Amino acid sequence: MRTALDLAREVGYAKLSIEGIAARAGVGKHTVYRRWPSKGALFLDAMLSALQTELAYTDTGDIVDDLRKQMNAARELVGGPDFGPLYAALVGEAQHDPAIAEALYERWVEPITERTRIRLRAAQEQGQLSTEYDLDVIVALLYGPLYYRFLLIPGNYDAAFIDAVLQAAFAGLKP
Template sequence: MSPRRPERRSEESANAVIRAAMELCQEVGYRKLSIEGIAARAGVGKNTIYRWWPSKAAVLLDGLLSTWRVDASFPDTGDFAADIKAQMTAAARLLGDPDVLPHYRALIGEAQHDPELHQALWDRFIGHLAGAAVERIKAAQRAGQIRADADPVLVTELLYGAAYYRMLLTPRAVDAGHVSAVIDLALAGLAPSQG
């Protein structure tokens, strides 16, 4: 066997760092997670980590992205309500996993005072999903299932906002029942029906 190429060794080190960060975050919690601890567990130097990531949060973001393998493409069965329920329920199940939720909440929390992480979280995950949702909403508008005068971006804020508000700010948890109720209410509207 030929010796492994340097790039290959780098990739293995990077994976070891990400794995160590995920494990340690689960064991000691986000607050006590440190670059020193990650380096020790991964068997690399601190400088190796800092060469690739600006912060422990950035390592975790890579870890979550690799764990989730979220498929940003929306189902399109032709039934908007069913499709968005399926997508949001799958996301809620994934994000509500006790092995994932604390990491994700910690990342969102950290992003509130780390503008670079805020941007990365948006560009690489939340905004990525929101962009796919906007495309699905536009298709629903063309199919006459969503009012044509609604701003698709505002529609994503209304649908996802209720779930994030509940997850981040209330003592309540998001589940399939909540997702379904939010979507039904948003579609029907709050005003009493005219009929």
């Protein structure tokens, strides 16, 4: 998996191949195919292994500050120069491979989304957030703009943008 990431950083995901990974790792391609059915499956496992983090929330009593900290941690992790291009390639691969899309959702997106729902629910219970809105709508409202910027407007994904998203969202989400 480390070889797959190293090679992807060098040649880009589009030029990554099982044959190239196997050669670099010093194994036969059949050895790789025994464990992973495709380049996308290997790349997904390699990325998730490298991104192994919970992107946890703290509950300081201030939902906006807690979201800001978590969203900036996510931005630094998947939007940085080390993993940004690779994560964007993985999201792109998920658009063409339903198995990759499902695995990415189940193993990365949904666990983070569930932690976000838990923190938002606590904020609702604390009176910091309106109970009028479905939590999944709030998650989409907050994180949709980040994915939009990350995937479609390279180089324009910074802490100031996250602050602007939070300010705009919470102007309408307060109880």
